[in-house]
Amino acid sequence: DAGVTQSPTHLIKTRGQHVTLRCSPISGHKSVSWYQQVLGQGPQFIFQYYEKEERGRGNFPDRFSARQFPNYSSELNVNALLLGDSALYLCASSGSGVAQPQHFGDGTRLSIL
Amino acid sequence: AQSVAQPEDQVNVAEGNPLTVKCTYSVSGNPYLFWYVQYPNRGLQFLLKYITGDNLVKGSYGFEAEFNKSQTSFHLKKPSALVSDSALYFCAVKREYGNKLVFGAGTILRVKS
Numbered sequence: 387d388a389g390v391t392q393s394p395t396h397l398i399k400t401r402g403q404h405v406t407l408r409c410s411p412i413s414g415h416k417s418v419s420w421y422q423q424v425l426g427q428g429p430q431f432i433f434q435y436y437e438k439e440e441r442g443r444g445n446f447p448d449r450f451s452a453r454q455f456p457n458y459s460s461e462l463n464v465n466a467l468l469l470g471d472s473a474l475y476l477c478a479s480s481g482s483g484v485a486q487p488q489h490f491g492d493g494t495r496l497s498i499l
Numbered sequence: 500a501q502s503v504a505q506p507e508d509q510v511n512v513a514e515g516n517p518l519t520v521k522c523t524y525s526v527s528g529n530p531y532l533f534w535y536v537q538y539p540n541r542g543l544q545f546l547l548k549y550i551t552g553d554n555l556v557k558g559s560y561g562f563e564a565e566f567n568k569s570q571t572s573f574h575l576k577k578p579s580a581l582v583s584d585s586a587l588y589f590c591a592v593k594r595e596y597g598n599k600l601v602f603g604a605g606t607i608l609r610v611k612s
Contacts, residue, residue: 390542419598419599419600421600426604427604427605428503428589428591428602428603428604428605429543429589429600429602430602431599431600431601434598434599436598441598442598442599444599476542476543478543478600484531484595484596484597485531485548485550487533487545487548488533488545488600489545490535490542490543490544490545491542492540492541492542493541493542
């Protein structure tokens, strides 16, 4: 079975632009979470969606938004990009049940110039 | 608030020797604990989890971890290290019924032949 897939793999933007990152979860997984991983640090939680509803939000500004579609895929949107938004953005999906582990995609490397 | 500490930035071990990567956590209520591994330019790969039950949990690729409630620790272990185990390892904690994973800063494991 396919794992979590993310697109694009790499992206270069300039300050002030906006970006949309996409994620397809593992088949059957209804929960999708987004994380930001800055170089040299652990991933930081941005959002969790379950059944198209936001179930959790991390400490990120309103420039960050996300949504989940009926097929459980998800988009992460970031507006008014800043240099500090340069990071690896990771999507994770998990099955039903609070004890289920999250399975990660390979991420989108976002570079802001 | 949840937090994870990985006190060692890097662990060096000779191939064939046992390895330990340390993790301590802080969370209110019962913890759900996870270990992930990250190879260069890849996402995080799930290794094992502790939810409840036996304090020693076994995971993928011969890894195991020991949960110690009194010391709030969840150290990752392997009896015999392989060069291919060289990677970045992350410990993560989630509150029971919580919706976000909180990660440590990561520990680089280097296994030398």
